[in-house]
Amino acid sequence: MNDKPANSRAGWKQDPAGVRKNILAVAMEEFAANGLSGARIDEIAAKTSTSKRMIYYYFGDKEGLYGHVLEEAYRQVRTGEQELELDHLPPVEALKLLAEFTFDHHSRHPDFIRLVMIENIHDGAYLEQSELIRLLNAGAIQKLEAICRRGRDAGLFRDDVAPLELHWHISALSFFNVSNRATFSRIFGNTLFSPEGQRTLKEHLVEMVVGLALKPDRRSRR
Amino acid sequence: MNDKPANSRAGWKQDPAGVRKNILAVAMEEFAANGLSGARIDEIAAKTSTSKRMIYYYFGDKEGLYGHVLEEAYRQVRTGEQELELDHLPPVEALKLLAEFTFDHHSRHPDFIRLVMIENIHDGAYLEQSELIRLLNAGAIQKLEAICRRGRDAGLFRDDVAPLELHWHISALSFFNVSNRATFSRIFGNTLFSPEGQRTLKEHLVEMVVGLALKPDRRSRR
């Protein structure tokens, strides 16, 4: 009984940033999968390369952890978006590309979508507390505003085209495509979620959004 | 110690249907507000006019209750939809009205939307178990199919117009408008959710959906 339980403490390095990152990554999966109340701290701790104690050491409590996860998710996604370069394209092409990119981008980040769903269940209470997120998002429609300005100046877009509304439409279709896939496909089948189905949806999203932005007499009739 | 704790049992009536209904109504609010894992059975029981034991008596366990709530929510909403009468309208008008109705209908039933969000968080696992729901929904696109058939026959709609896809677009915009209101408005403000904002969104939803259904040469240029 006196055989020491192995001094597993020997040989570890300090890496606060790494530990935090590791915890956040695991917690993001768990919260995205099970929601705020559904996620289990013990479960998160177990999947971490560190211990439960460290979670509380760095994030205080469960809600604190959730808040940081939410921030991290927004940061990742918005950072990815910023890589899109549109200024060199004519307005219509830029708008098309932005819509297509958003559709694909959301599709590639289902965990982010799920976290936003969860946050909406909580009426955005945690998002409210984060200035960072609001900053990140404020920049999210700047691209769209630039496109609209150029489109109007070129006489292509409606005078009353509203960047925020375009963003809403693009977001809605791109978001719904991920958020409601489970129920929609269980009820109506998978056709819309096959590669061809997705291609069609994306194509029509672009068609509709561009149609909404363009002046009526500028709409080509394919 | 022998003073009976008040015979509060005296004077109650048997009313199974009423009790079930009462429980379901309360549970729907609680689940919609807090999710499956977030809702508390004790809390539901307290807000009920009956006791916790009756919940288990009628619904087995928490998941059973949730499943019944989900079914009831679908039943209520789909029943409301069926009152819409479209056969007497020309196809384009019928499509417009259906889209507008759906937008308003979703807006009027936020609890239903929230339950569907929650169900999607659970990957539609409980919806899967309900034949009733699938039956109810199967009928949901019949209206749209009828409209499309008439529209095609009249030479107004594209030959390849897809009722299911139209349903997807209408649902997406109408659903997102409720489901993501919290996060969207906290980030971008309330403009789109004011009465005028909502009117505009609805109008443009109709414009886009009709535009998608119509043959290009049938699109009037307003």
Add this chain to the structure above:
DNA sequence: TCTACTTTGTACCAACCGGTTAATTTCGTC
């Protein structure tokens, strides 16, 4: 070397919470 920060491990707790036991009342019906 001093000191603050970081990491590990284990054991523990009190509240919460889903679910149960068991007894009692109502009510149709034979």
Add this chain to the structure above:
DNA sequence: GACGAAATTAACCGGTTGGTACAAAGTAGA
């Protein structure tokens, strides 16, 4: 009006779970 099934009540239980206490040791920079 007795009987059994259905309906209802109140008290109770035990596992789960977020969170802590405590002790100790390794690390890094000053």
